[in-house]
Amino acid sequence: MSTLTAHTPLDILKIRTQFPVLNQQVNGKPLVYLDNAATNQKPKRVIDALTSYYEKDNANIHRGIHTLAERATKAYEQTRHAMQEFIHAKHVEEIIFTRGVTESVNLVASSYGRAFLNEGDEIIVSGMEHHSNIVPWQIICNEKKATLKVIPVTEIGELDIEVYRKLISDKTKIVAINHASNSLGTINPIKEIIDIAHSHHVVVLIDGAQASAHIPIDVQELDCDFYCISSHKMYGPTGTGILYGKKELLEKMPPYMGGGEMIKEVTFAKTTYNDIPYKFEAGTPNIADVIALNEAISFINELGKENIAAHEAELLAYTVKKLSAIPHVKLIGTAKNKVGVQSFVVEGIHHFDIGQMLDARGIAVRTGHHCTQPLMDQYGIEGTVRASFSVYNTKDEVDQLAEGIERIVKFLKQ
Amino acid sequence: MSTLTAHTPLDILKIRTQFPVLNQQVNGKPLVYLDNAATNQKPKRVIDALTSYYEKDNANIHRGIHTLAERATKAYEQTRHAMQEFIHAKHVEEIIFTRGVTESVNLVASSYGRAFLNEGDEIIVSGMEHHSNIVPWQIICNEKKATLKVIPVTEIGELDIEVYRKLISDKTKIVAINHASNSLGTINPIKEIIDIAHSHHVVVLIDGAQASAHIPIDVQELDCDFYCISSHKMYGPTGTGILYGKKELLEKMPPYMGGGEMIKEVTFAKTTYNDIPYKFEAGTPNIADVIALNEAISFINELGKENIAAHEAELLAYTVKKLSAIPHVKLIGTAKNKVGVQSFVVEGIHHFDIGQMLDARGIAVRTGHHCTQPLMDQYGIEGTVRASFSVYNTKDEVDQLAEGIERIVKFLKQ
Amino acid sequence: MTISQTQDEIINEFSLLDGDMEMTVFYIMELGQKLSDMKEAYKTEDNIVKGCQSKVWMVANLKNGNLYFEADSNTAITKGLVSLLVRIFNGQSPEDILNADLYFMSKIGMERFIGTQRSNGFASMIKQMKLYALAYKTKKEMTS
Amino acid sequence: MTISQTQDEIINEFSLLDGDMEMTVFYIMELGQKLSDMKEAYKTEDNIVKGCQSKVWMVANLKNGNLYFEADSNTAITKGLVSLLVRIFNGQSPEDILNADLYFMSKIGMERFIGTQRSNGFASMIKQMKLYALAYKTKKEMTS
């Protein structure tokens, strides 16, 4: 229930038992998985849903009238309904299944962009966007002779909203911003960003890759025009995700891909397209993974996003405390409002060495630019080490992370 | 070994035990699954590969240096190698993972088409193409003011190659043809089609959706420029597939989607793209399903495509014999060279009624236009009933199909 | 017979089929065969029920304040399904049709044998019949 | 010492680590720390080994018919890895380097601790060293 403001403590050790992958040794040590912003792990019920689908119901959907096709179609459409509820969309047909955030952004950039952008128009992104929310806009800007404008990021890792207010103008056609940053963890004030954009009649796309498993989402309350989610970052299978789009917008957008499912009638003389959402779901979709995604949604709903967020916030605070105490460690991204992501660098030690050293102790973190090179450029660094949390992580794991870093710092700094 | 010409009989009943889904009752009768051209069933090893991945190795690939990321990356790239061998591609980087045939065709139509098509150019498809190999070309033709030409289909369901020879000209830029037709089963003479196209320096895309599980594929021998495959039609998971493209072509094509993975360097001033295949794999790919696809390839390799094809040919011949004996049944698609697909109509009885009636007896067939409306228009029908085979089907199942049809014909025709 | 009485009759008939799917489908087709064919002249674009996968045509007439439907389909099963609705609603008043609760659908387990795609079509048929009822009710009220 | 002798020495040293990954990584970094730093002036674009994820610079000199390498990297582990190669090849003839079979890699289970991405980088370093050897060999043959 996303309206809860208080939260109930979760039984993390019990939750961990639902994640078979966590029960293993890596390099002789128990796995400590802190690479959740890249992709998080899947509870048994999600894996079981895949097995069950393939062992009982596998069939191509929508066009079949036999029993298996019926079952598969029903289960597939049930996930659409569950996702509608999950993000509080007004209409179920506003949920389009894609491969994930990258495809969702490309769909909008290509379909909406190609139809409605003109020479001289402007698109606004931010300096902390993931490449997936930069490059599609660069490509369409290039094609349409439009210009990409960038909201700068402050030293602690927040968007400079005052500059944003100045950037936006009559020329602006689209604003594309992440809900939370994958490198810094910053939760952006998207409601404010959307309101400002709408006061200029500008359409807003939100990249929710780092939000969907952590922050309650209400697209109607936010009033955002597009919202993008990847299943694999919210306890669901790889290979699927959604694009939410307001019905009025989706209806006036041209199709993205052509093929089966997305048509009403095909003749060589004239082809008419199907209604949304099918207009944007050409070809056989990723049926099994969409169906299993429903279990990931239930998993999150049953725990309660507020409870998950509260646990992750606790881990984050503890991480900040522990890492700050280690000499030569510099935290990157210290915004006030954050999801459970902490980047850092260690003076004079390359992030690869830290990553590999930690891996030798069974600790999985991500190292590098995290697909946010412009942001790294701004900080004048090549990359960071990033620890990021999901609900199954523990303080004990943070202790192990800190201990590992301490050891490598001691070794290389003496 | 795809060089075998003789074949070894397969132990079909033993093979069936590898497919859990077949072991069930539908409407009180044992399931008879004859909808394989839509999607076929998955052997246990494919399902187990998914489970194993999620229970042991799940991680985001390519950018991670920790152990799980290493394992996932390696397994993902192993499928690329297996697929290279499977279709005898010269270079491993010629294998691009997509969602399936539909995305593969769209990728080429959009990337190659947008870069190399000009006003007045022509694209040739055939009258028996799937919508997925028609609509993407219609869209790009519309955008580029190019024209779509159509190779006609003869009454028995073969391409009229003489007309094709006349259609092709200096204006032709792309020929896009299926290896085998999903509605008719016809195996097209693609080697000849490619040779004719190449003598005019025209690029050829082959839609291999209905070939990959049935016909040995050697892209070097065929010398085709692009080849498209869907995993879910070859015993693999839904949500993945490949585009094969000749290296020289892929290298000169602009990217399709923008995002993570497909870049070398991103700045707001200038972004440079990664090498193939990564240039065309933007965002987190469908890691688990790509990895499990490797098991589907092994499954086919171990049985031997010739052996599979021989079994399916036997089933087809038997089906033709049995259905021909039923009054009012008219076979659609009687080409000499076919995969195991048989469409038919029953005079005066709607295909929906037949489909539903058969489902009541546990028999799954497909009914409708099979995403080939132009072909149906040519035959002057709205749709057909289609039975299509995979290696696990039996003559006994064909008997049940025939018996079911006999019953409904008797009922409705008396 | 009231709408409820016809529904109960139908529920009773289907219960004899004992959930056997093949017999059920045959029975539905038989019901369809019993429904008198519609004049070809009525099978126009205008009379098509929107939202059905198969083609369904339907017209309605008011006689003595009650509605009478004629319907047809290009598929035997759909014709059988629409025949159930015709049987239930024929001779009923627009008001009763508008207020009807079609509980027979869940009682005979319709969803199990018609599937999602036909379910939507079936819902469209009901909607169309209720629309006719609404139209005639409004007309009656305006002319009275 | 011959190339094989140095390799055997390395195999022996690594066997003492008993497969403990953390100790192995520390040991590799230690080897890197012992490799003398390269002059900053040499760390040019030209001297970068292509194909490594971390930056690796390498130069080679011929003395008395034998090759001597200097190398450096911006990461400690890669520096340790390249130091192994420098140790093996330093003072060897271009011919021996060209013909060398680097069996130590599989013997110490290198793949396990460097992973695919560093594996490719490591292969690039070896390729670069063999290219230097080839160049000097060709040069020697042309001037002799």
Ligand SMILES: Cc1ncc(COP(=O)(O)O)c(C=O)c1O
């Ligand atoms: C001949 C043919 N081409 C293309 C497709 C489209 O494949 P997919 O839906 O997997 O993208 C299909 C399958 O539906 C097919 O049979």
Ligand SMILES: Cc1ncc(COP(=O)(O)O)c(C=O)c1O
């Ligand atoms: C903020 C953000 N945006 C976009 C993406 C791209 O998501 P995907 O790779 O699932 O398409 C990611 C994840 O890598 C992300 O963290």
